[in-house]
Amino acid sequence: MTAPERRYVITFGCPDRTGIVARIASFLAEAGGWIVEAAYHTDRETGWFFTRQEVLADSIPYGLGELRSRFAAVAEQLASRSDWTITDTGERRRVVILVSREGHCLYDLLGRVASGELDVDVSAVIGNHPDLATVTRAHRIPFHHVAFPAGDPDEKAAAFAQLRQLVDASTPHAIVLARFMQILPPELCADWAGRALNIHHSFLPSFVGARPYHQAHRRGVKLIGATCHYVTAELDAGPIIEQDVIRVSHDDSIADMVRKGRDIEKIVLARGLRWHLENRILVHGNKTVVF
Known part of the structure; x- marks a missing residue:
């Protein structure tokens, strides 16, 4: 059985506004990130935006720690309050x-x-x-x-x-x-x-x-x-x-x-x-x- 490709999984939520998807996509594209799965949802009652994205790990030229550090800056640009995680499918659960x-x-x-x-x-x-x-x-x-x-x-x-x-x-x-x-x-x-x-x-x-x-x-x-x-x-x-x-x-x-x-x-x-x-x-x- 072929081992599954290692991926970084990004989840992100913040108050909805224009430009969130574009900013995250630009950040990943600038890093060379290859997005293989992406989903989005906005709760119109609470005005909160949600996304989950999977990126091939070997398409990112640096490690998980640096990816988190760089994404933190993006999250701060997008909203003063947000919830986000980045996990590595290579880590055994x-x-x-x-x-x-x-x-x-x-x-x-x-x-x-x-x-x-x-x-x-x-x-x-x-x-x-x-x-x-x-x-x-x-x-x-x-x-x-x-x-x-x-x-x-x-x-x-x-x-x-x-x-x-x-x-x-x-x-x-x-x-x-x-x-x-x-x-x-x-x-x-x-x-x-x-x-x-x-x-x-x-x-x-x-x-x-x-x-x-x-x-x-x-x-x-x-x-x-x-x-x-x-x-x-x-x-x-x-x-x-x-x-x-x-x-x-x-x-x-x-x-x-x-x-x-x-x-x-x-x-x-x-x-x-x-x-x-x-x-x-x-x-x-x-x-x-x-x-």
Whole structure:
């Protein structure tokens, strides 16, 4: 298999005005940059402009650090306030996965990594139960068990401190809550902002609390789905990355609905993680633009 071409990925957002596209294109052209992918969007409600561009790395005559330094001057010319990143596809992406007992999302992600479909390094899987240790280690990935005692705030705080230490040790590009049934404290949400991704069913806010599929079955819903979003201190309310749905019928049992729900959760989480790792998601406030 031929290795993919190394690219620099530029994402940029600022208040909209004329000349932004021309200025960025001129900057890259002056450097000899070969643009191989470009996307643009303006949110007319907020007046904010977004772009994502990929440039062949070997077409730029200097390194990533100098490219960032030179682009910073361009960003300052274009707007007094802006959000931008430049990343190198040649840098391996690192992921840490957090789990509890349900393994369907973990199995799916590990399978995609093993097949090469998801080209990342899974640095560790961390579980608040030991149930998924065997399958993780079968993929030659370290598994760490961090117990979260119920009812004792001090012990739970200590568990989250241990979790933070294990996660931060690998400086991951993404922290995936793959059905991790613990609510992250606000300080972790802040420290992992823009890197922590969660997956859950899309019944919210209709069927809140325990046994949502049982509630939905009693109501006779005809669509079930899943939502992948960034984690924030407000529970299940972070910027949405991806959603999808699947039809169910009156003939589906609760078990059928749970099975179909798990299928859609796996697909939505895999899409969201891939887009995140490819720097295709630009966050502005509580909304996302996905290129």
